[in-house]
Amino acid sequence: MSFPVKGEHLxxxxxxxxxxxxxxxxxxxxxxxxxxxxxxxxxxTLVRILLGLEKADSGKIELFEQRPTLNAFxxxxxxxxxxxxxSELSAYQNLSFFASIxxxxxxxxxxxxxxxxxxxxxxxxxxxxxxxFSGGMKRRLSLAAALIHQPRLYLLDEPxxxxxxxxxxxxxxxxxxxxxxxxxxxxxxxxxDEVAQCSRVGLLSEGKIIAEGAPKALMxxxxxxxxxxxxxxxEKEGAKK
Amino acid sequence: xxxxxxxxRRIISQIVRDKRTLALLIIAPLLILTLVWYIFGAKTSExxxxxxxxxxxxxxxxxxxxxxxxxxxxxxxQALADKKIDAYVDLKNxxxxxxxxxxxxxxxxxxxxxxxxxxxxxxxxxxxxxxxxTDVIKAQQKDMxxxxxxxxxxxxxxQIYAPGALAQITQNAPKAEQPxxxxxQEKVTLDVSYLHANDDLNTFDAFGPAMVGIFxxxxxxxxxxxxxxxxxxxxxxxxxMASPMKNYQIIWGYMIGFGLFVIVQSFLxxxxxxxxxxxxxxxHLLDVLIIVFILSFxxxxxxxxxxxxxxxxxxMFQFIPLVIVPQVFLSGLFPIDTLPGWVQAxxxxxxxxxxxxxxxxxxxxxxxxxxxxxxxxxxxxxxxxFITINILVIRRQRPLTS
Numbered sequence: 001m002s003f004p005v006k007g008e009h010l011x012x013x014x015x016x017x018x019x020x021x022x023x024x025x026x027x028x029x030x031x032x033x034x035x036x037x038x039x040x041x042x043x044x045t046l047v048r049i050l051l052g053l054e055k056a057d058s059g060k061i062e063l064f065e066q067r068p069t070l071n072a073f074x075x076x077x078x079x080x081x082x083x084x085x086x087s088e089l090s091a092y093q094n095l096s097f098f099a100s101i102x103x104x105x106x107x108x109x110x111x112x113x114x115x116x117x118x119x120x121x122x123x124x125x126x127x128x129x130x131x132x133f134s135g136g137m138k139r140r141l142s143l144a145a146a147l148i149h150q151p152r153l154y155l156l157d158e159p160x161x162x163x164x165x166x167x168x169x170x171x172x173x174x175x176x177x178x179x180x181x182x183x184x185x186x187x188x189x190x191x192x193d194e195v196a197q198c199s200r201v202g203l204l205s206e207g208k209i210i211a212e213g214a215p216k217a218l219m220x221x222x223x224x225x226x227x228x229x230x231x232x233x234x235e236k237e238g239a240k241k
Numbered sequence: 242x243x244x245x246x247x248x249x250r251r252i253i254s255q256i257v258r259d260k261r262t263l264a265l266l267i268i269a270p271l272l273i274l275t276l277v278w279y280i281f282g283a284k285t286s287e288x289x290x291x292x293x294x295x296x297x298x299x300x301x302x303x304x305x306x307x308x309x310x311x312x313x314x315x316x317x318x319q320a321l322a323d324k325k326i327d328a329y330v331d332l333k334n335x336x337x338x339x340x341x342x343x344x345x346x347x348x349x350x351x352x353x354x355x356x357x358x359x360x361x362x363x364x365x366x367x368x369x370x371x372x373x374x375t376d377v378i379k380a381q382q383k384d385m386x387x388x389x390x391x392x393x394x395x396x397x398x399x400q401i402y403a404p405g406a407l408a409q410i411t412q413n414a415p416k417a418e419q420p421x422x423x424x425x426q427e428k429v430t431l432d433v434s435y436l437h438a439n440d441d442l443n444t445f446d447a448f449g450p451a452m453v454g455i456f457x458x459x460x461x462x463x464x465x466x467x468x469x470x471x472x473x474x475x476x477x478x479x480x481x482m483a484s485p486m487k488n489y490q491i492i493w494g495y496m497i498g499f500g501l502f503v504i505v506q507s508f509l510x511x512x513x514x515x516x517x518x519x520x521x522x523x524x525h526l527l528d529v530l531i532i533v534f535i536l537s538f539x540x541x542x543x544x545x546x547x548x549x550x551x552x553x554x555x556x557m558f559q560f561i562p563l564v565i566v567p568q569v570f571l572s573g574l575f576p577i578d579t580l581p582g583w584v585q586a587x588x589x590x591x592x593x594x595x596x597x598x599x600x601x602x603x604x605x606x607x608x609x610x611x612x613x614x615x616x617x618x619x620x621x622x623x624x625x626x627f628i629t630i631n632i633l634v635i636r637r638q639r640p641l642t643s
Binding site for chain 2: 048051052053054055070071073074076078080081082083084085086087088089090093097098100101102103105129145
C-alpha cells in the first residue's frame with residue numbers, strides 16, 4: 001500500500017490568524033478522502049498546501065512518497081473552488097489547452113477530450129463558448145479539465161457546489177468509477193450526504209483535524225446518527241475536558 | 242517548447258475570440274492617432290490683428306491692410322475683449338502692442354506676426370534716416386564745391402598777386418575727399434537650412450514618434466496586465482501552477498502569445514501612420530517596427546509584473562496614472578533638459594523615453610541601426626529585468642517545487 005499524499009505537522013498562519021495548526025494527513029491509494037468542516041476551517045488552504053500553491057510555515061509534504069516535483073503534477077488533477085476556465089474560449093478549446101500543457105497531443109488528445117466531455121455530459125456543448133455556460137456546466141467543465149490527463153491523484157475543492165442533485169449523483173458515480181480504477185481522491189465538501197460516500201473523512205475545525213475515520217465508524221464512536229452531529233459531539237467532548 | 246506553443250496558441254485564440262479586445266488593440270490606437278494627427282497636424286491659422294492711431298503714423302505702410310484691420314481705439318479694445326482679434330498695435334510713438342493673452346499659442350502667433358511688421362517698420366525708419374543723411378551730405382558737398390570754387394578763384398587771384406604764398410598753401414591744403422556713394426540698400430534675409438527634415442515638419446511629425454510609443458505601450462499594458470490579472474483571479478494560474486509547466490514557460494508563453502499579436506498590431510499601426518497619415522519618415526519601416534515591437538515587450542512584461550500587485554481590474558487601472566501618465570510627459574513630447582535632475586532621472590527609467598529617442602532618430606533623422614541600437618538595447622534590458630522578476634514571482638508562489 002502506497003501513500004499518494006502525506007502531510008505531516010503542517011502549520012499555517014495568515015498574519016495573526018492561525019489557519020492550520022499541526023495538521024497531519026495521510027491518504028491511502030484508492031480511497032476517497034472527504035475533508036469536511038465549516039467554511040473558514042482551512043479546507044482550501046490545506047488542499048493548496050498539499051498542492052504546493054501555498055507554502056506551509058512548517059511541516060513536511062510528500063506526493064507519491066517523494067518530495068514534490070513538477071513531474072508529480074503529471075499524475076495530479078486539481079479542481080479549485082473557482083471554475084478556473086477561460087471564458088472567451090469554447091469548452092473544447094479549454095480542454096484542449098489543459099490537455100496540451102499536460103503533454104497530450106494529436107489524436108490522443110482529441111479522443112481524450114471527447115471521453116471526459118462525455119463523462120461530465122458536456123459532449124454536446126463542446127463548441128459553445130464558456131461564457132454562455134450555466135454555473136453547473138462550468139463546474140462540470142472544470143472537473144473535466146482536472147480529469148483530462150488521467151491522473152492518479154485528484155484534489156477536488158468543492159466539486160459539487162451549485163450543482164443540481166441529479167448531476168451531483170452522476171459525478172459521485174464518476175468518482176467511484178475513478179476510485180475503482182485505482183485513483184485516489186481527496187474532496188472537500190459541505191454537503192453531508194456526500195460524506196457518507198467517502199471511504200474516510202477528516203473533520204477539520206479551526207485549523208485542526210478533530211476526528212478522522214470511516215464515516216460509519218465515526219458515527220458509532222460518537223454515538224450519533226449523522227456526520228453533522230459528530231461536530232457537535234466532538235465540541236461537547238472538548239467542552240467537558 | 243510544446244507548452245510554450247500551447248500557451249501562445251491559447252492566448253491568441255482568446256484575443257481573436259474576444260472581439261472587443263481585438264478592436265481595442267487594433268482600431269483604438271489608429272482612431273486616437275488619427276485624432277491627434279488632426280489636432281497637431283492642422284495648419285495654424287493666421288492671427289487676427291488690428292492697428293489704431295494709424296493716421297498720423299509713418300509706419301502705416303509696414304502694416305498691410307490684409308493683415309491688420311484698421312480700427313479706432315474703442316473698437317479695438319472691444320474687439321480684443323470679445324476675442325475677435327488676438328492683438329492690436331498702437332502706432333503712436335512709442336509703438337505699443339496689446340495682446341488678448343489667454344492663449345499662449347495665439348500670443349506667440351500674434352507676436353511673431355507683429356515683430357515681422359516691426360522689422361519692415363525699422364527698414365522704413367532706416368531708409369528715411371539714410372535719405373536724410375544723403376541730403377545732408379549732398380548739401381555739404383555743394384557747400385564744399387562752392388568753397389573749392391572760391392578757393393580756386395582765390396588761388397587764381399593769388400597766383401597773380403602773391404605766387405610765393407600759394408606754394409605753401411597748396412602743400413598744407415587737405416585733399417578734398419570724395420564722398421562715399423550711398424550704400425546699396427541690402428535686404429536682410431536669413432538663409433535657413435535644416436540638418437534634419439525640412440520646414441514641412443509639423444507638430445504631429447515631431448510628436449508622432451512619441452505618440453506611437455505612448456499608444457502602443459498604453460494598450461498593450463492594459464490588455465496584457467488585465468489578462469494576466471484574470472489568470473490570477475479566475476484561478477487558471479493556479480491550474481497552470483498545478484501542472485507540470487515550468488515557471489519560465491508560463492511567463493514566456495504569455496510573452497510569445499502576445500508577442501505574435503503585437504507584431505500584427507505594430508505592423509498595422511506603423512503602416513497606418515507612415516502611409517495613411519503620412520507622418521514624416523525618412524527611416525526604414527523595418528527599423529520602426531523593431532523598436533515598436535521591443536517597446537511592446539517591455540510594456541507587456543511590466544504589466545504582468547504590476548498585475549501581481551493588483552487584486553482586481555480596477556486596481557490594475559490605478560497603475561495607469563502612475564505608470565503611463567508620467568511617461569507621456571517625460572517621453573520627449575516636451576523638452577526635459579531644463580527639468581531638475583531627479584525628474585530627468587525618473588525620465589531615464591521610462592521605456593517610452595527610449596522608444597521616442599529611437600523613433601525620432603529613425604523617422605526624422607533617418608539613422609539606421611547605429612541610431613537606435615543603444616535605445617533598443619535599453620528597452621530589451623527593461624524587458625529582461627521585468628521578465629526575470631516575473632519568473633521569480635511565479636516561483637515564489639510554487640514553493641514546493643522550487
